């Protein structure tokens with residue numbers, strides 16, 4: 001097995017070390033994407049951290065769990081929850097929907113049949129966890145709120161992802177789209193054994209998605225009107241090599257909803273012909 005020697009430096013104590021990485025790891029990401037390698041305690045020094053590399057093996061930086069997340073507002077919540085706890089509580093499908101809600105900047109509301117104060121521990125912990133998964137500039141204190149179900153049924157908020165008291169998604173405030181991206185980022189995170197570092201993976205994945213969507217948004221802002229194919233070509237040039245129909249659908253949704261981009265500027269004869277899917281408000285498992 002051929003190996004590549006790369007150098008790493010601990011972001012906490014600055015100790016340097018060279019490590020051998022199988023070249024197959026780099027082959028996998030040829031043509032784009034960041035390779036992340038978890039450096040366990042003892043490999044470089046007494047700290048464990050994540051090291052990011054380009055597909056050429058160039059160092060792209062490090063993350064420690066503490067440095068990645070600024071949680072100064074949430075110090076009082078001592079007991080942490082982790083990805084596996086949330087998966088256990090809500091199930092894979094609901095987690096995928098929650099991540100999608102976060103991507104498009106829709107609120108998440110979980111209904112309760114008894115009164116739960118806004119600052120209850122589990123809401124707090126879930127907010128802490130979900131915020132850890134976002135790049136700092138996208139974090140916000142209440143990604144997730146809980147609500148008394150009878151109050152919800154009075155207001156009928158339809159702009160949030162609403163999960164009812166039985167754990168079923170009651171409102172999905174977006175046009176149905178595959179959740180491949182969400183599934184992929186979760187499985188990427190679960191490959192990292194240290195649960196403290198899993199949110200760092202999610203954060204890096206989200207950062208890359210937002211970077212692409214921001215570019216998409218900038219293009220729309222710059223062009224009064226742009227042909228769909230021209231937009232795709234710009235994208236392919238900027239973020240080679242792959243750009244699927246699904247990627248486009250996902251980014252379009254994020255750009256419209258999170259960045260408030262004007263997607264009507266995209267001129268596309270093919271797209272207009274496609275039948276628009278009805279937006280579903282109730283999701284059945």
Ligand SMILES: [Zn+2]
Nearest residue numbers: 010013045047
């Ligand atoms: Zn160290």
